[in-house]
Amino acid sequence: MARMLMKGNEAIAEAAIAAGCRYFFGYPITPQSEIPEYLSKRLPEVGGVYLQAESEVAAINMVFGAAGAGVRVMTSSSSPGISLKQEGISSIACAETPAVVVNMMRGGPGIGSIQASQNDYFQAVKGGGHGDYHNLVYAPASIQEACDLMAKAFDRADYYRVLCMVLGDGMLGQMMEPVEIKPVKIAEYDKSWATTGWDGVSRPRAVINTLYITVDELNELCGRLQAKYKIIERDEVLFEEFHLDDAEYVVVAYGTVARIVKNAIENLRAQGIKVGLFRPITLWPFPMLPLENIAGQARVKRFAAVEMSAGQLVQDVRLAVNGKKPVELQSFLGSNVPGPGDIAEFIRGLKTA
Amino acid sequence: MSKAIFTKTKMLTDTPTHYCPGCAHGIVHRLIAESIEELGLSHKTVGVAPVGCAVFAYRYFNCDMQLACHGRAPAVATGVKRSRPDTLVFTYQGDGDLASIGNAEINSAAARGEKICVFLINNAIYGMTGGQMAPTTLIGQISTTSPNGRNPEVNGYPMRVSEMLATHEGAYYVERVAVNNTRNILGAKKAIKKAFEYQQNGHGLNFIEVLSTCPTNWGVSATEAMTWMEENMLPYYQLGVKKDKEARQ
Ligand SMILES: Cc1ncc(C[n+]2csc(CCOP(=O)(O)OP(=O)(O)O)c2C)c(N)n1
Ligand code: SF4
Numbered sequence: 001m002a003r004m005l006m007k008g009n010e011a012i013a014e015a016a017i018a019a020g021c022r023y024f025f026g027y028p029i030t031p032q033s034e035i036p037e038y039l040s041k042r043l044p045e046v047g048g049v050y051l052q053a054e055s056e057v058a059a060i061n062m063v064f065g066a067a068g069a070g071v072r073v074m075t076s077s078s079s080p081g082i083s084l085k086q087e088g089i090s091s092i093a094c095a096e097t098p099a100v101v102v103n104m105m106r107g108g109p110g111i112g113s114i115q116a117s118q119n120d121y122f123q124a125v126k127g128g129g130h131g132d133y134h135n136l137v138y139a140p141a142s143i144q145e146a147c148d149l150m151a152k153a154f155d156r157a158d159y160y161r162v163l164c165m166v167l168g169d170g171m172l173g174q175m176m177e178p179v180e181i182k183p184v185k186i187a188e189y190d191k192s193w194a195t196t197g198w199d200g201v202s203r204p205r206a207v208i209n210t211l212y213i214t215v216d217e218l219n220e221l222c223g224r225l226q227a228k229y230k231i232i233e234r235d236e237v238l239f240e241e242f243h244l245d246d247a248e249y250v251v252v253a254y255g256t257v258a259r260i261v262k263n264a265i266e267n268l269r270a271q272g273i274k275v276g277l278f279r280p281i282t283l284w285p286f287p288m289l290p291l292e293n294i295a296g297q298a299r300v301k302r303f304a305a306v307e308m309s310a311g312q313l314v315q316d317v318r319l320a321v322n323g324k325k326p327v328e329l330q331s332f333l334g335s336n337v338p339g340p341g342d343i344a345e346f347i348r349g350l351k352t353a
Numbered sequence: 354m355s356k357a358i359f360t361k362t363k364m365l366t367d368t369p370t371h372y373c374p375g376c377a378h379g380i381v382h383r384l385i386a387e388s389i390e391e392l393g394l395s396h397k398t399v400g401v402a403p404v405g406c407a408v409f410a411y412r413y414f415n416c417d418m419q420l421a422c423h424g425r426a427p428a429v430a431t432g433v434k435r436s437r438p439d440t441l442v443f444t445y446q447g448d449g450d451l452a453s454i455g456n457a458e459i460n461s462a463a464a465r466g467e468k469i470c471v472f473l474i475n476n477a478i479y480g481m482t483g484g485q486m487a488p489t490t491l492i493g494q495i496s497t498t499s500p501n502g503r504n505p506e507v508n509g510y511p512m513r514v515s516e517m518l519a520t521h522e523g524a525y526y527v528e529r530v531a532v533n534n535t536r537n538i539l540g541a542k543k544a545i546k547k548a549f550e551y552q553q554n555g556h557g558l559n560f561i562e563v564l565s566t567c568p569t570n571w572g573v574s575a576t577e578a579m580t581w582m583e584e585n586m587l588p589y590y591q592l593g594v595k596k597d598k599e600a601r602q
Contacts, residue, residue: 023436049435053428054461061425061458065432068419069399073436087422095420195417195433197397197440207411208419 003180008143009034009173011181012102012166013042015147016074019154020186021100022048023073025062027055027081030114031170032104035076056081060088060101067097068208070194072154076102078170079120080111082128089163090129094210094221098157100150101135102166104173107335115335116170118255121312124167125284132222134229136164136236137283139254143177149281151184158189160232167283169308171256171337238281239290243269247276248299249350251343252291252317253306254280257332261306263340268347275347283316291320302350303327306343308336364390364398366415375568375575378406380532381474381541382413385443388546389416394553398441399433401426405447406480406567414445424455427462430469441552443470448489449479452514456488459518466523468557470548473514476567477586484570488512491585496570511589515562519595525556527595531564531587533579551599564590 006014013035016024024043026036036052043050053059059075066073077085082103092099105120107113124137136156140146146168153164192203212218240258243265244250253261258279268275278294280287294300303321305314305328314329321327330346332338364386372378389398395416402410404423411418421429426444434442451459451473459471478496479485486496486503489511493502503511519527526548530541541563548559564586568578594600 023432025432051431051435054457057425058428058431058458058461061422061428062432062435064421064425065401065419065429066436067432068429069433069437069440071436073432088425091422195399195419195440196437197399198417199396205415206417209411210420210422211408 003178005176006143006179007034007174007176008146008168009104010038011143011179012146012150013038014181015150016100016154017042017046017048018181019072019151019184021072021074021154022046023066023071024048024050024075025053025059025066025073026075027053027059027077029078029081031106031116031173032076032078032102034173035102056084057087060085063099064088064092064095064097067092067099068095068195070191070196072158074100074102076104078104078106079108079117082120082123086129089135090131090133091210092163093133093135093225094131095208096161097208098161099163100153100157100166101163102168105167105169113335114170116256116308116337117335118169118257118308119310119312120167121283121307121309124165125286125316133225134232134284136160136162136232137167138164139167139281139283140172141255141258141279143172143175143179146172147179147181151182155187156236158187160228162228162232167255169256233285236282237285237287237290239287240279240281241276242279243276244278244294246274246299248301249273249275249347250278250294250300250303251275251306251347252278252280252303252313254283254313257306257308257338260338260340261343264343264347267340267344273348273351286316286320288320291317292322292324295321295324300325304330304347304350306330306338306346308332308338362386362390364395364415365413368412370413371409372406373569375566375578376406377476377532377563377565378474380538381472381563381565382410384538384542384545385445385472386414388542388549389441392546392549392553394441394549397439398443399437401430401433401442401444403444403446403450405450407445407447407474408481410445424450424453425458426450426455427458427467427469427471431462431467434467434469441549443472445472446474447480448473448475448477448514449487452488452512460521463518463521463524463558463560466525466557468552468555470552470559470561472545473560473562474565475514475562475590476565477511478567478570480567480570489514491589494585513590515560515595518560524558524560524596525598526551526559528597529562529564529590529592529595531582531592533564533582537592556598
């Protein structure tokens, strides 16, 4: 497909189709409704199924059923809807059925706002639902990156049999940018575990299960999940470095906020301030080691987490920096999108602090 | 030479069930399993187990199975059927699972006319968690959360699920049956088989409510349970076809 000007939500929906997704179950909520709207038209054209569920609870459980049947399936929502989906997200992690969930974050708590926010960071990376599990969480900063990460999300979901979440925000969903939906080479994975009807001979009977009633059984499941997560932590970390070679001040930010930080950094650099950006692309697994290594470099004086939430990202930054350097926080609350000037002023303040 | 006059259906595994003596879950399992086998559809069946006493149904039905969260079986079944339209999909749910926490999922699946079969096993109580009040618990019936008997002033009235679902245009076939005696068991089998045939012919939603027993939490003996059902449940939950779009045509 050629480069086209597309709205974030629609581009993500088209990227899902390019990645082989043919099944979508969802429920309308701003600022992501263009994803279900677009797919309700497009999926039938490519032989897929779009179904509007009665609720986010039902939608994620439909995803669970279809994922258990072995197809590429996704849902999307925004913060309050993602809260409702946690029951199914925990089940999907437990049953190890591959699925993709997009969260276009809006401000909370409660019904909150319909504008962009990053306040679901904890929910996305620290659990969200009950139990010891993780989702692989991707945080795109542009529409192009969001589209590329959709392909990756479907692939990694199948490969590891995990739920991959693409964590955007209202800005990413609503803005328009030139984007190319690239053709995806879809890898084939063994799905003989899927419930497709059993002839009694060609494979074992398929059971998609989340019940482990004895301590030994559950212990074994949890051990297996944790071993898988260790491999993901080792192999799937993604991040971007921007002007870090000589940086004395390191800003850590993700998603659309990281783009605004880049603008601030360009301005500060023009004024001779040596500041760079470390942008996690995977939020879980969080790039702990790369960040720790940066913290160990003598010229680096301070870190600053800049986030549209009240100190969520900063906790992982502090874990990674591990006391080696001071870590400051600039929080933007209540869907209050920062301008590059706000961030530049904060970073200048670090220098004099 | 001796000749076998009865063999257990291959659609049930050899795993011993965990159900209490006098519990009718086992009877309903057998009726569903036999129906699928007799229709020759075992190889394309996907069952969805509930949260409730039948949570281990995935160990007993000898076909591909999924276990849904509490009440969500119709949503899970929708996901399976929509993505694999050639499968024969059924859910097996208790009355707490289906009529309380899963009320939205079953009503919406019925309204959509999902081409699946749903079996509601109504024993008027929460079995698995130890006998709490269900939406189907009868007026005056004692449960661990209605210790003085269900009081409509506080708890409202028992829900007639079949009648409710029959109001949906999307419901294709709705029947309430019971498994209290041989005649009714044979009738239940006929209804279950018809539900699968309808699905096989591309129709849905097909819903069979089976009046069942829970001697353990009713506080009666295994043998008294059937009588308890007849005396208490049958008058309120009237048996019969509530809707059959095929018969109407
Ligand atoms: C989300 C959730 N809430 C509550 C429970 C606890 N729970 C397990 S089974 C059950 C009730 C089952 O009763 P019913 O559906 O009538 O089936 P029965 O056991 O009588 O066959 C409840 C409340 C649960 N497992 N999950
Ligand atoms: S508790 Fe009741 S429903 Fe559960 S197995 Fe025992 S008799 Fe059956």
